[in-house]
Amino acid sequence: MTKYLTLLKLSWQNGLVYRLSLFTWRLRQFLSSLMSLTVWTVIFTSNNNAFGYSQDNMITYIFLIAFLQSIIIASSLNGLAQRIYSGEISNHLLKPFNIFAFFAIEEIADKVKNTFFLIFETFILFLLFKPLISFPDFKIFSIFLIWCFGGLIMNFFISLLFGSLGFWSPQVWGPKFLFFMILEFTAGKLFPLDILPKILQKIIYITPFPYLSFLQIQLFLGRLNSNDILHHSLIFITWIIFLGLSTKYIWDKGLRSYEATGQ
Amino acid sequence: MKKTVIKIENLKKYFKVYKKEPGLIGSIKSLWKRKYETVKAVDDISFEITQGEIVGFIGQNGAGKTTTLKMLSGLLYPTAGKIDVLGFRPWDRKPAFQKQFSLVMGQKNQLWWDLPAIESFYLNKAIYEIPDKEFDITLEKLATILDVKDILQIQVRKLSLGQRMKCEIIAALLHSPKVLFLDEPTIGLDVVMQKILRDFIKIYNKEFGATIILTSHYMGDVKELCERVIIIDKGSKIFDGKLDDIINKYARNKILSFTLGNGTSENDLKEYGEIKSFENQRATLIVPRIQATQIASKILNKFKIIDLNIEEASIEAVIREIFGDKNNKQEK
Numbered sequence: 001m002t003k004y005l006t007l008l009k010l011s012w013q014n015g016l017v018y019r020l021s022l023f024t025w026r027l028r029q030f031l032s033s034l035m036s037l038t039v040w041t042v043i044f045t046s047n048n049n050a051f052g053y054s055q056d057n058m059i060t061y062i063f064l065i066a067f068l069q070s071i072i073i074a075s076s077l078n079g080l081a082q083r084i085y086s087g088e089i090s091n092h093l094l095k096p097f098n099i100f101a102f103f104a105i106e107e108i109a110d111k112v113k114n115t116f117f118l119i120f121e122t123f124i125l126f127l128l129f130k131p132l133i134s135f136p137d138f139k140i141f142s143i144f145l146i147w148c149f150g151g152l153i154m155n156f157f158i159s160l161l162f163g164s165l166g167f168w169s170p171q172v173w174g175p176k177f178l179f180f181m182i183l184e185f186t187a188g189k190l191f192p193l194d195i196l197p198k199i200l201q202k203i204i205y206i207t208p209f210p211y212l213s214f215l216q217i218q219l220f221l222g223r224l225n226s227n228d229i230l231h232h233s234l235i236f237i238t239w240i241i242f243l244g245l246s247t248k249y250i251w252d253k254g255l256r257s258y259e260a261t262g263q
Numbered sequence: 264m265k266k267t268v269i270k271i272e273n274l275k276k277y278f279k280v281y282k283k284e285p286g287l288i289g290s291i292k293s294l295w296k297r298k299y300e301t302v303k304a305v306d307d308i309s310f311e312i313t314q315g316e317i318v319g320f321i322g323q324n325g326a327g328k329t330t331t332l333k334m335l336s337g338l339l340y341p342t343a344g345k346i347d348v349l350g351f352r353p354w355d356r357k358p359a360f361q362k363q364f365s366l367v368m369g370q371k372n373q374l375w376w377d378l379p380a381i382e383s384f385y386l387n388k389a390i391y392e393i394p395d396k397e398f399d400i401t402l403e404k405l406a407t408i409l410d411v412k413d414i415l416q417i418q419v420r421k422l423s424l425g426q427r428m429k430c431e432i433i434a435a436l437l438h439s440p441k442v443l444f445l446d447e448p449t450i451g452l453d454v455v456m457q458k459i460l461r462d463f464i465k466i467y468n469k470e471f472g473a474t475i476i477l478t479s480h481y482m483g484d485v486k487e488l489c490e491r492v493i494i495i496d497k498g499s500k501i502f503d504g505k506l507d508d509i510i511n512k513y514a515r516n517k518i519l520s521f522t523l524g525n526g527t528s529e530n531d532l533k534e535y536g537e538i539k540s541f542e543n544q545r546a547t548l549i550v551p552r553i554q555a556t557q558i559a560s561k562i563l564n565k566f567k568i569i570d571l572n573i574e575e576a577s578i579e580a581v582i583r584e585i586f587g588d589k590n591n592k593q594e595k
C-alpha cells in the first residue's frame with residue numbers, strides 16, 4: 001500500500017513543478033466556464049426556457065460540465081503514445097510495480113490536483129452568478145457518483161487504447177485529434193446533446209461519448225426516468241467491459257512488439 | 264560448483280523495419296504498399312553465466328549487446344530461444360524476479376527529472392519494499408562511496424551528467440540486486456569518475472556476490488573488471504572466454520602517439536612502425552605489442568618528443584583482428 005501512496009505523493013509533487021502551465025491551463029478552463037455562463041445568462045434574460053432547459057438547469061449544467069470535464073475527461077495520459085514510442089515506459093516495465101497501477105495513480109494524482117483548483121474556481125463562479133443548484137435525492141445522487149466513476153474508468157481505458165498506438169507508430173496525433181473533436185461535440189461540452197436532431201441523438205447514445213459527461217448531468221438534473229437509467233446503465237457497463245477487454249488484449253499484443261527504444 | 268544464474272539458449276531477436284523508397288514517388292507508393300526488412304539484431308546466441316561472475320559484453324556498434332540485455336531484463340520479447348535468469352523467464356516480469364536485478368543504461372534515466380534524486384530513492388524504497396533500516400544503511404554507504412551526499416536534495420535536471428549518473432547507479436542498487444546489467448555505465452564520465460565507478464562495481468560484486476554483465480566501448484572498463492568476455496558481432500557470438508586470451512592472442516599491436524619537435528618528417532618514422540597519421544608534427548604509429556615500450560624509448564632517444572602515449576588497440580580493432588580482417592592496420 002505504501003508504494004501506491006508514495007507514488008501518488010510524488011506524482012503530485014511532480015505535477016506542481018510547472019506551476020505556470022498549470023495555472024494557465026486552469027485559467028483557460030475557468031474562462032471557458034465563465035464565458036458559457038455569461039452567454040447562457042444573456043440568453044435567459046429574454047427567454048425563461050431554452051431547449052427545454054430552465055435558467056437554473058442550464059447554469060447547473062455548466063457548473064457540472066466544468067466539474068466533470070476535470071474529473072472524467074481530463075487525463076494525464078494524453079502523451080502516452082509518445083512515451084511508449086520513445087521507450088520512456090521501460091523504466092516502469094523494469095520495476096516490480098504493475099504498469100496499469102502506475103498509470104492509474106498518475107491519473108488520480110492529476111485529478112486530485114484538478115479538483116483542488118476546481119473547488120476554488122467554482123467558488124468564484126458561485127459568487128459571480130449566484131446560481132440556484134438543486135441537488136437530486138440521495139438515490140439519484142448515488143447513481144450519479146457511480147456513473148461518474150464509470151465515466152472515469154471508461155476514459156482511462158480509452159486513453160490507454162490511444163496510448164497503445166505508440167507501440168506501432170509515432171503518428172498518433174491524427175486519431176487523437178479526431179477523437180477530441182468528436183468528444184467536444186458529443187460529450188455535451190459545447191451544448192446539451194438534446195438540442196440535436198433526434199436521429200443524431202440516437203446514434204450518439206450508442207457510442208461511449210455521452211457517458212463521459214452528458215448523461216451524468218442529465219441524471220443529476222432529473223431528466224432521466226428509471227427506465228432510461230436502467231437502459232443507459234446496461235449500455236454503459238457493456239462499453240466498460242468491452243473497452244477493458246480490448247485494452248488488455250491490445251496491450252498484451254503491444255508489449256510483445258514493444259521495442260524499448262531510446263538507446 | 265557455482266550456481267548458474269543466467270542461461271540463454273539460441274536466443275534471437277529480429278526487428279521488422281519499414282523501408283521507404285527514396286523520393287516523392289517512394290513516399291506515395293508507401294501509402295498503400297510498405298516494404299519491410301528484417302534486422303537480425305540478435306541471431307542465435309547461447310551462453311551461461313555463473314554466480315559472482317563479471318562478464319564483459321563487447322562488440323561493435325549495432326552488434327546486438329543492448330538488445331540482448333533488454334531481453335535479459337524482460338523488456339523485449341524474444342523472437343526465438345530460451346532465457347533463464349535466476350530461475351525466471353524475464354519476459355513474465357514477475358515481481359519476485361524484478362526485485363532481484365537492475366538494468367543500468369548510460370543514457371537512460373529512471374530518476375524523476377524535476378524532483379531531487381532523494382525523492383526517487385524513496386519511491387524505489389517503497390516499490391521494492393526495502394525495510395527502513397536496510398534502506399538507510401545502503402543509501403548511506405552508496406552515497407558515501409560515490410560522494411553525492413550534498414546533491415541528493417537538488418533537482419535532478421540541475422545536476423551534471425556525472426552527478427546524475429552516480430544518482431542513477433544508487434537508484435539502481437538500493438534494493439541490492441543479485442544480478443546487474445550495466446550498459447555502457449561509464450559513457451560520458453571523466454576519467455576520475457570512471458575509475459571510481461569501476462572500483463565501485465568491483466566492490467559491489469565482491470560484497471554481494473552479484474553477477475554482472477557489462478558492456479562498454481572502453482577497453483579500460485573491461486580490462487579492469489572482467490575476467491571473462493563475450494564478443495558478439497552482427498548478432499552472433501564470436502568469442503567467449505578469458506579476457507587475457509583475447510588480448511594476448513588477438514591484440515597484436517599497440518598504438519604510440521606523440522608530438523614531435525620541428526624538423527622531423529614522416530619518412531624518419533617509417534622504420535619504427537606503421538604510420539597511421541602524421542599531421543602538424545603529431546604522429547600516431549602502430550607497433551607490435553611486445554616491442555611497444557622498446558620502440559617508444561628508441562623514439563624518445565632519437566627525436567625531440569613533447570609528449571608520448573602508449574595505448575592498447577581499441578576493442579573494435581581487437582574484434583577486427585579476431586576476424587582476421589586484413590585491412591585493420593590501415594584503419595586502426
Ligand SMILES: Nc1ncnc2c1ncn2[C@@H]1O[C@H](COP(=O)(O)OP(=O)(O)OP(=O)(O)O)[C@@H](O)[C@H]1O
Binds near residue numbers: 259279322323
Ligand atoms: N527497435 C529497433 N528496430 C529496428 N532495429 C533495431 C531496433 N533496435 C535495435 N535495432 C538494430 O539492432 C541492431 C543491434 O542493436 P543494439 O542496440 O543491440 O546494438 P549494440 O550492440 O548495443 O550497439 P552499441 O554499441 O551502438 O550500443 C542494430 O543494427 C540496430 O540498428
Ligand SMILES: [Mg+2]
Binds near residue numbers: 330446
Ligand atoms: Mg548499446
